[in-house]
Amino acid sequence: MKTLTIIAGVMLVFVFVWERVDVVRLGYQIERSKSQKILLERERDQLQVKVSSLAAPERIAKLATEKLGLVPPQQGQVLMVHQSGSAPGLARPSSEPVRLARHMAAGGVNE
């Protein structure tokens, strides 16, 4: 009985020490994870800035005109077509209108 008590006591001491060590180990692990989180957040923000600057209308327009050879539609080349039932025009459109680019030379309607 006495031996068992001693063994149990020693075990308890070991458990206590192990718990203390584990707390410290987990503490370091949490710190590492936090550092990693900060790095990832930083990278996310940098990428978001990059995405925003790449999506700038000025840049897109420049690429469209200089690289793809597109030109802005001229007067009368854009017609809004509304689904039947929705009145075109005066009030704020309730549904997203469909844009049609009318090719002036051919006179046809191409979507």
Place this chain on the structure above:
Amino acid sequence: MTAGPSRGRRYVMLLVFLCGFSVIVFRLVTLQVLQAAELTAKADRQHQKTVSFEGARGTVSDRHGKVLAMNVEVPSVFGVPTSLESPATVARHLSPVLHIRTGELEKKLRQDKSFVWLARKLEPEQGRRLEQMSLDGIGVVMEGRRFYPKGPLLAHVLGFSGMDGQGLEGLERRYDSQLHGEKRVTVLQRDALGRTVFPKGVTEQVPTPGHALTLTIDEVIQYIAEKELEEAVFHARAKSGTIIVMEPQTGAILAMAVSPRFDPNVVAKLTPDRWRNRALTDTYEPGSTMKVVVAAAALEEKVMTPGTMVFGENGHMVIANTTIHDHEKLGWITFSEVIQKSSNIGAAKTGMALGEQRLYRYLQGFGFGQRTEIDLPGEVSGLLKAPKDWGRRSVASISMGQEVGVTALQMVSALSTLANGGVMMRPYVVSEIRDAKGHVLKEVLPQVKRRVVSPDTAWMMTTMMEGVVTNGTGAKAAIPGFRVAGKTGTAQKIDPRTGAYSSTQFVGSFVGYVPAESPRLAMIVVIDEPQGEAWGGTVAAPVFRRVGEQVLNYLGVSREDTVKIALAAREN
């Protein structure tokens, strides 16, 4: 065996021990009692680390959530001059990475200081290279840097923030208290190797980032306005220009463009002249655009009707010993034609028919001489003298848009009132404030300021201003397929050297709204000091047309001649 020497040795030993013990006790008392506070603090300094965290500055986005300003953590590099053995060598290594001259760096590193900033808020790549170099006495810390990813787009409205994250201009300044993040100081424990130990029993609190702003601005409309304005200012070889696009029913500003532009990412070498928001800080004599306000007052007071006949005095009329001229010799014309043909004499007669008090009351009613209360800093109230300070010619002059100073924002706000059936709205640019988790803290709703004129008067003015575009001075503002209401303005500037009206410096403007029957946009275009042809109808009206057409297309507003095509397949 003798007791003497043995006893003597015992006493000596006792004495030695007593002395030794006394020394220990004395030292213990010194350390534990006398120097306790000082040494405890020293120990704390060694195993505790005080870290100051600041929440990131809030983002600014347009009405569709497109990011216009945001914070990113970037590296800053500092030196500890007192711990450097060879500042010259360190400076030589750092120079190519920091792009700073070696001599300049060496000078900083030779200072008798324990801390000196070498370069702040660098590119992330520079920080990585510095960390790889791991130079003794050189450290890298991360700091929040404000980025404006769209460059010059909307720069005059956004403003910019300083090196320490404080808002200095524009929205950054006006909403600084909402945008800046919370500052929090946390004490962390560190081990023998200097690593941070997770504080036991302490719930670490991350500082709250600043609030995010959502604007009424649409970045595409803003881009269209800026692009067209830059082009117009360039071709007219003008000093500057302004465009404001506003939603008449709400007062929401869709675009506010100022030329010349600047990049808020690089403001160090710019002067305030470059970044001030001329749309609300600069006043100008509006010239003929003011006739719209006088005409609306005359209609409201029933002094005139659109059909009232007015004699144009064949192009010149003497008032208070000065002669007023029209650009064409007009005889009897209707009141509508006074506006269409922009007759100075007709406007002067209208003003005189109204009288000083009523004219002044309506000028105030339309918002002149007072701030519009837009949520941007630096707005001026313009210049509108009280009737007691008016001269004999003032009524006629003010009716033609002279002797009165207005901002572009005041003028578009006044026209917007007519577009909105006579009700003036408060212009605003921030529509929503959200916290870091996306919860709406404040939603800004359209705010009615007052009714200025009746819906009937507003409608009559709209019809009259449509005539300006269809048959009058504003023909170049016409947008095919849409009814446009507007008014041109060409005003001589005061020459500061002579104090008289200059014959070479003008302000050309056009202000109006479209579609006239159900306005979606109210817009003003102001071109300051165009060279060559300076008429508002020539330099500003075409810009109105180009911006208006593109914006209406973008918003999906239908032309009058829209063909209704039934898309049966879609319905099914």
